[in-house]
Amino acid sequence: MEDNTKIKSGIVMGDFHINSTVAVIKPGIQVGEFICHPNYTQRWLWECLMDARQKIVELPGKKILFLNGDAGEVDERQRSYQVMTNNPAVIQTLIYETLEPILDVVDEVYVIRGTEAHTGKSGWIEEAFANDLVHVVRCEDRSVSEDVTEEQEEFGARILKRLKKKSAKEINEKPPEEKKITYASWHQVRIGVAGVKMDICHHTSMGKLPWTAPNVANKLAVLSIFDYTEHMKAEIPNLVFRSHNHMWADSYDNYDVVRAVCMAAWTTATEYVYRIGMENRLADIGFAYTICENGDYDLKKVKYPHKDSRRVWRLTA
Ligand SMILES: [Fe+2]
Numbered sequence: 001m002e003d004n005t006k007i008k009s010g011i012v013m014g015d016f017h018i019n020s021t022v023a024v025i026k027p028g029i030q031v032g033e034f035i036c037h038p039n040y041t042q043r044w045l046w047e048c049l050m051d052a053r054q055k056i057v058e059l060p061g062k063k064i065l066f067l068n069g070d071a072g073e074v075d076e077r078q079r080s081y082q083v084m085t086n087n088p089a090v091i092q093t094l095i096y097e098t099l100e101p102i103l104d105v106v107d108e109v110y111v112i113r114g115t116e117a118h119t120g121k122s123g124w125i126e127e128a129f130a131n132d133l134v135h136v137v138r139c140e141d142r143s144v145s146e147d148v149t150e151e152q153e154e155f156g157a158r159i160l161k162r163l164k165k166k167s168a169k170e171i172n173e174k175p176p177e178e179k180k181i182t183y184a185s186w187h188q189v190r191i192g193v194a195g196v197k198m199d200i201c202h203h204t205s206m207g208k209l210p211w212t213a214p215n216v217a218n219k220l221a222v223l224s225i226f227d228y229t230e231h232m233k234a235e236i237p238n239l240v241f242r243s244h245n246h247m248w249a250d251s252y253d254n255y256d257v258v259r260a261v262c263m264a265a266w267t268t269a270t271e272y273v274y275r276i277g278m279e280n281r282l283a284d285i286g287f288a289y290t291i292c293e294n295g296d297y298d299l300k301k302v303k304y305p306h307k308d309s310r311r312v313w314r315l316t317a
């Protein structure tokens, strides 16, 4: 049984899109056959990441990092020139080396899969990257855990017997460990951190208008209440985190039982942002942490405002 009285810190960061030319990158990193000299935006994002590192170092208790999707940019659909390389092996190294200063100062890491267009089918770049981390917490495939009924066991054994021509007895005698299937990355993490229940997953939809976008947090909070009680007959999480939209949204204490937070990113606007008519909207940069103890939490969102406000009226004629 977990001791909830011990203080623990949960850190949620996501949407790094490492390998994009407008995303965070470690300065001086080797990108295949050349050394990366980052542009102005990338250098600023790196400064922010180093500030985040310092804040994480100062957090109390066991530190649990949740990397909430879109860690890298593999440009699966080949729709952009705004990438530094197409070499998957190099991209994997870029992700690891850029995130290394953060990975080094936490105790456990959960890698959550992002969007297929950015991290590949089944989040393959995230799965590959996560597989190399020594302190990654792996996802167990529950469908083949040992918690199966006798009926299921018998049915499974019958199927396996047909496929492998082994006797049911032989199969049932296998130690449970051999049946476990695990993955290095997760589609969704539901976890209790010092008694604070968190539901963390990459995707959610968000309105495009300034007065509809923030409402996504209320939507998520209410959907959680409905889904956990009515649909899953389970306890409601205290905190819900979603990413993907690169913008903050927060339900704060609009609902007593659950708070939903949509997360900022570590990349600025790509060409796609201009394509969808969001040219005057800036992506939010930052991360969130929660200090948890005995079922209570203190949540802080760390926001990095854009430097010099991008000097909007710079040109004169
Ligand atoms: Fe993203």
Ligand SMILES: [Fe+2]
Binding pocket: 069, 070, 114, 115, 118, 202, 243, 244, 245
């Ligand atoms: Fe995404």
